[in-house]
Amino acid sequence: MKSPVLRLIAWEVTRQCPLRCRHCRASATSEEYKGEFSTEECLKFLDNLSAMGNPIVILTGGEPMAREDIYEIASYGTGLGLRMVMAPCGVYIDDETVEKLKASGIQRISLSIDGADRESHDAFRQWDGAYDAVVQAACTAREHGLEFQVNTTVTRLNYRELDRIVNLAVDLGAVSYHPFLLVPTGRGKAMAEYEIDAAEYEDVLTWIYEKSKDLPIQMKPTCAPHYYRLLRQKEHAAGRKVTPGTHGLSAMTKGCLGGQGFAFVSHTGNVQICGFLDTSAGDIRNEDFNFRKIWDTSNLFLKMRDLEGYRGKCGVCDYRTVCGGCRARAFASSGDYLGEEPYCVYEPRKMHDSTLIG
Numbered sequence: 494m495k496s497p498v499l500r501l502i503a504w505e506v507t508r509q510c511p512l513r514c515r516h517c518r519a520s521a522t523s524e525e526y527k528g529e530f531s532t533e534e535c536l537k538f539l540d541n542l543s544a545m546g547n548p549i550v551i552l553t554g555g556e557p558m559a560r561e562d563i564y565e566i567a568s569y570g571t572g573l574g575l576r577m578v579m580a581p582c583g584v585y586i587d588d589e590t591v592e593k594l595k596a597s598g599i600q601r602i603s604l605s606i607d608g609a610d611r612e613s614h615d616a617f618r619q620w621d622g623a624y625d626a627v628v629q630a631a632c633t634a635r636e637h638g639l640e641f642q643v644n645t646t647v648t649r650l651n652y653r654e655l656d657r658i659v660n661l662a663v664d665l666g667a668v669s670y671h672p673f674l675l676v677p678t679g680r681g682k683a684m685a686e687y688e689i690d691a692a693e694y695e696d697v698l699t700w701i702y703e704k705s706k707d708l709p710i711q712m713k714p715t716c717a718p719h720y721y722r723l724l725r726q727k728e729h730a731a732g733r734k735v736t737p738g739t740h741g742l743s744a745m746t747k748g749c750l751g752g753q754g755f756a757f758v759s760h761t762g763n764v765q766i767c768g769f770l771d772t773s774a775g776d777i778r779n780e781d782f783n784f785r786k787i788w789d790t791s792n793l794f795l796k797m798r799d800l801e802g803y804r805g806k807c808g809v810c811d812y813r814t815v816c817g818g819c820r821a822r823a824f825a826s827s828g829d830y831l832g833e834e835p836y837c838v839y840e841p842r843k844m845h846d847s848t849l850i851g
């Protein structure tokens with residue numbers, strides 16, 4: 494079977510980070526990490542990625558700006574025709590660094606706002622001053638004409654503030670808003686008690702659906718695969734179809750793209766379906782940085798693309814081609830990454846049929 498096109502790759506260029514956010518997937522710290530790529534290895538990796546087409550490359554971390562050679566890496570990728578974007582934590586963003594990011598071809602940065610005000614955001618980020626820093630970073634990016642999106646990790650601590658957070662993002666000049674649903678891995682494991690439950694999850698997805706209708710910027714729920722089920726349920730109930738003509742990208746994308754259009758590469762070169770499922774599809778160094786080989790042949794990626802192999806509700810669901818459930822949440826809750834998404838209230842029709850039969 495032909496491999497899907499790689500559209501997006503998140504590359505953890507370093508795990509080092511000055512912050513200690515509660516939900517951190519990487520449990521990053523300010524210490525130096527062993528085994529990270531040299532500059533030469535980074536450039537070789539980008540050469541191999543450019544052979545895959547022109548995916549969007551998200552330089553992430555840790556704090557990607559903690560690497561001294563980050564501008565060289567970004568410039569090199571830009572020169573190869575890759576679409577380079579970055580996910581910094583914001584503390585190193587100032588007039589000088591924004592200009593350097595722009596000069597290296599960075600097309601967009603993402604900034605995380607997890608609380609609607611100083612008290613709430615600083616508590617989440619476990620750092621007094623985090624709110625002022627991210628607001629300052631957003632203002633600096635806007636003043637210099639560098640596009641930015643705002644991300645929020647949704648938990649029990651902030652889901653009632655989402656309306657205020659998205660309004661703040663619009664006021665700051667963000668081009669897009671991305672609510673992420675918490676995946677309890679890394680330091681986020683300790684946040685399991687702050688996870689919203691399946692019914693609250695459904696409420697958040699419904700809020701996203703309603704709010705998107707009149708928001709002046711794009712809103713893209715991320716790692717919330719069953720949003721694409723809910724979108725269709727709502728539109729079909731109103732007698733409308735979901736098509737690229739009526740719903741743009743939302744009609745064309747799939748809920749979880751892990752291993753199917755998206756991949757993650759860790760700071761030591763482990764290739765994964767995403768940063769939240771810590772299962773390796775291969776070590777890029779062992780393959781002499783040949784990403785295509787892992788993308789085309791890894792057993793893990795092949796399993797992700799075979800929806801017939803999914804288990805539980807997701808395995809029989811009539812929405813699995815547009816949703817697929819979160820494989821990382823399935824793994825965190827049951828130890829089976831092909832198991833069912835634990836935070837979905839939907840009862841697939843086939844499930845009912847087989848219950849009746851058997």
Ligand code: SF4
Pocket residue numbers: 718719722806807808810811812813816817818819833834837838839841
């Ligand atoms: S049962 Fe699984 S595939 Fe179906 S909508 Fe829920 S999460 Fe998605």
Ligand code: SF4
Pocket residue numbers: 676715716717718748749750751766767768769770818819820821822
């Ligand atoms: S497995 Fe979950 S966390 Fe990973 S990309 Fe898919 S939806 Fe996102």
